[in-house]
Amino acid sequence: MSLQQGLETYLTGLWGAPTTVSNLARIPGGASRETYRFDSLVDGRSRGLILRRDPPGGLLETDRRLEFLAFKTVHGHVPVPEAIALEESDAALERPFFLMERVDGGVVPSPFVVLPYGDHAQALGEQFFATLGRLAALSHEGTPFREAAAEPALDECWRVALDHWSAVIEADELHPQPIVRAAIRHLRRNPPPPAQRISIVHGDYRTGNFMHDGQGAILAILDWEMAHLGDPLEDLGWACDPLWNHFDDTRVGGMIAPDQALAIWEAASGLTVDPAALAWWSLFNAVKGQAIWTSAAKAYRDGGFTDPVLAISGWYTARRHDLILAERLAALEAF
Amino acid sequence: MTPALSDILRGNFLSLAIPAPVESQGDFMTGKVAVIALLSLLAAQEAERGSQSRVWENAAIAALLKDAASIYGQDLLAVADTAAEDLSIPALDAANATLRRGLIGLHEAVEAAGDLPRHRSIIALYGQMAQARRLDLPPLPAG
Numbered sequence: 001m002s003l004q005q006g007l008e009t010y011l012t013g014l015w016g017a018p019t020t021v022s023n024l025a026r027i028p029g030g031a032s033r034e035t036y037r038f039d040s041l042v043d044g045r046s047r048g049l050i051l052r053r054d055p056p057g058g059l060l061e062t063d064r065r066l067e068f069l070a071f072k073t074v075h076g077h078v079p080v081p082e083a084i085a086l087e088e089s090d091a092a093l094e095r096p097f098f099l100m101e102r103v104d105g106g107v108v109p110s111p112f113v114v115l116p117y118g119d120h121a122q123a124l125g126e127q128f129f130a131t132l133g134r135l136a137a138l139s140h141e142g143t144p145f146r147e148a149a150a151e152p153a154l155d156e157c158w159r160v161a162l163d164h165w166s167a168v169i170e171a172d173e174l175h176p177q178p179i180v181r182a183a184i185r186h187l188r189r190n191p192p193p194p195a196q197r198i199s200i201v202h203g204d205y206r207t208g209n210f211m212h213d214g215q216g217a218i219l220a221i222l223d224w225e226m227a228h229l230g231d232p233l234e235d236l237g238w239a240c241d242p243l244w245n246h247f248d249d250t251r252v253g254g255m256i257a258p259d260q261a262l263a264i265w266e267a268a269s270g271l272t273v274d275p276a277a278l279a280w281w282s283l284f285n286a287v288k289g290q291a292i293w294t295s296a297a298k299a300y301r302d303g304g305f306t307d308p309v310l311a312i313s314g315w316y317t318a319r320r321h322d323l324i325l326a327e328r329l330a331a332l333e334a335f
Numbered sequence: 336m337t338p339a340l341s342d343i344l345r346g347n348f349l350s351l352a353i354p355a356p357v358e359s360q361g362d363f364m365t366g367k368v369a370v371i372a373l374l375s376l377l378a379a380q381e382a383e384r385g386s387q388s389r390v391w392e393n394a395a396i397a398a399l400l401k402d403a404a405s406i407y408g409q410d411l412l413a414v415a416d417t418a419a420e421d422l423s424i425p426a427l428d429a430a431n432a433t434l435r436r437g438l439i440g441l442h443e444a445v446e447a448a449g450d451l452p453r454h455r456s457i458i459a460l461y462g463q464m465a466q467a468r469r470l471d472l473p474p475l476p477a478g
Contacts, residue, residue, distance in 0.1 A: 027363055113475045178435050179464070301337065301338060322465040326464070327462065335451070
């Protein structure tokens with residue numbers, strides 16, 4: 001059965017009415033899920049949808065259920081597509097997947113191009129960090145997300161995050177990496193202050209993971225596959241990582257000055273940015289990045305070298321993060 | 336470091352040679368080809384600088400280990416004597432892995448001893464290593 005036929009059968013069962021699928025096409029959309037767009041026609045009504053299907057081998061072993069529940073939870077608070085259905089068995093489409101509404105009319109620039117936002121950089125930067133602040137302020141109690149997400153203690157967020165990502169490096173490293181290991185040891189010796197609150201953390205909140213309309217408005221925040229509960233400074237540090245600055249050292253995400261970004265985030269979240277805490281989470285995020293790229297390199301090899309996105313992640317971005325880590329370590333006063 | 340240059344070039348071939356299913360053509364294939372093009376450009380840099388950077392890094396780590404051996408153990412000398420069997424990238428990487436493991440162990444010992452000057456020397460070497468291995472992505476315009 002083709003993918004199109006599988007979708008038609010599944011949607012017919014889901015909606016209880018004969019459904020046809022057309023214009024099915026895979027689109028670039030992250031290395032952890034296969035992403036397809038298509039049109040469905042049921043009861044004379046056409047709906048644009050997105051399919052996110054588990055790959056045979058992906059960048060990270062992420063939790064599709066958490067991603068799906070994150071979409072359901074933040075919808076209405078943060079610009080995201082509406083979640084439609086989650087299927088965790090292999091029966092319908094050979095691998096687990098979920099479906100969501102498609103947002104049309106937007107663009108998602110690559111994180112590795114210059115001046116991706118043109119005259120709208122400032123406006124997009126303001127929305128980008130205000131949206132992240134609103135996510136930090138959003139209560140997760142009683143939400144669908146809590147069905148699957150574990151809540152760490154305020155003073156354990158850093159340890160949970162660091163244990164997770166250092167374990168990824170331990171498991172997937174194919175060549176010794178002294179720089180990231182030195183950073184991990186520093187982070188363990190110098191833990192940050194406890195989180196001010198436990199928030200839904202997007203996990204990959206950065207330029208390249210949001211869609212905008214080309215006129216200065218963010219349409220959707222995408223790729224919630226690493227969502228979890230934790231310290232909201234984790235997302236802030238990742239969003240401000242130099243890897244995502246589009247070759248512009250003066251603006252985070254190639255959009256907005258760093259002090260403006262932090263002020264907007266503080267106003268929207270109701271939290272304050274402790275410089276020491278943000279410094280810890282910034283160094284941590286370079287470690288987290290290196291863990292992701294380490295995993296990508298392993299997945300590239302294990303997958304028979306056929307996914308070039310995994311190659312560039314495990315190679316170019318890994319070396320960028322080694323540079324970032326080395327610079328940050330050199331700037332530290334203490335061990 | 337992984338993936339190796341040969342992995343990248345082999346992967347570029349496979350990515351283009353294996354027929355894509357019909358639903359993976361169009362925008363997806365366009366994006367895939369763009370990434371393959373970038374990888375090819377970076378591979379050229381690695382072909383030009385990869386051996387040189389590895390020879391330099393291996394020598395730099397060996398020198399640092401030898402310098403530390405009188406304080407942190409004579410076994411570092413054996414690690415420092417690790418030599419690549421030839422100048423191919425796989426051989427240089429094999430030696431580099433041994434040397435890097437020695438460097439990680441030394442750095443841990445230096446931290447435990449509170450030896451700040453040597454710690455700073457190692458951190459400085461990390462910066463040089465990262466610079467020597469850097470790949471320069473061209474500043475591509477937004478599409």
